[in-house]
Amino acid sequence: MPASRIPTPEEFADALFARVPVIWATVGLIAANLLIFVGLALNAGALWHIPGALLADWGGNYAVQTHGGQPWRLISGTFLHGGLLHVSLNMIALYQGGQLAERVFCSRPFLWIYLACGIVASVASVWWRPSGLSIGASGAVFGVFGALLGYVLVSRHAIPAQTARRLRRGLLIFIAYSLAAGLLIPGIDNAAHLGGLLTGIVLGAALAPVSRAAPGGRGRAGLGAVAVVVAALALWVTVTPPHRPAPAVGSLPVALQQQLSETEYRLVTRHHLVLDALRSGQMSTEEGLRVIETELMPGWAELADALDAAPANAWQAPVFARYARLRREALQALTMGMETGDPRWLELSNALQASADTQISQALRGAAPPQD
CATH class of the missing domain: 1.20.58 (Methane Monooxygenase Hydroxylase; Chain G, domain 1)
Structure with a gap:
């Protein structure tokens, strides 16, 4: 088959499944989120609503503590969920987007994309609400769909036209619907969603091949990673510092x-x-x-x-x-x-x-x- 020929939809799908026959990263992430939720639910004695205080104690991205010296919450908070419906919706979306994204990017790059998008989403949440609590995998999941969108937009000459149109349309509908729901439903962290989405688009575009004959190079991937790191650091250093009282002075022991x-x-x-x-x-x-x-x-x-x-x-x-x-x-x-x-x-x-x-x-x- 000539290198320049665009594959048929069947050939494209077969090539993806041949490259990554087992989506271990997606399944592993879903399993980790579900196991942690089971522990939370048992600790809380509740299934549909996990108390915010318990989520913070378990490592939720509580901005005051995160920016106050506990940055590990940027990642731990992405594995915590506030109830059965919350974790179920996120894991269904992760499976739907993850099984394709993992085969498109391969397992290890996909895992790095997921984690990077989750971290930047958490940073965006801290920046937007310096005293807020954010939890959940939705920022990272938005990043997965954003990475697919970036890939489709850049690699349109290497993907069958019918497949590209269907993917582009489905991704845009999902993203638009999810963002709109975030504006209408109280308690949705749209800052995290946008942070994860934009990070995913940048990384997906950086890793995508511009043509079938010219796969995505390390140079563009490196530039994409640098852009993401710079953006995350810019948000982090401009977070409004939470009020922390000065230590007592004077006559006290x-x-x-x-x-x-x-x-x-x-x-x-x-x-x-x-x-x-x-x-x-x-x-x-x-x-x-x-x-x-x-x-x-x-x-x-x-x-x-x-x-x-x-x-x-x-x-x-x-x-x-x-x-x-x-x-x-x-x-x-x-x-x-x-x-x-x-x-x-x-x-x-x-x-x-x-x-x-x-x-x-x-x-x-x-x-x-x-x-x-």
């Missing part, structure tokens, strides 16, 4: 300073996680109340008690203790507002939070100790 700084950061981070998960629908009201009442409120109370026990010469301790109690009172008012739906409780919670912020600002500025 060193051990108490460290306890205050670490506890305050942990509780504030958890608070932001709960609020963001409630707003995005990733956490139910019942689960949010449970986290507030069993983790946040006791945490602030314990911190206040520790500050009350500070030495008498630690003149800042009462200010920080007052701050901790105001944070607890603000959460208590928030729970009343969540339970009753009365906006006056929410207004009181905001007022108490503002008062707490004033307290901590004054303390961190190191105001002079009171005079005897």
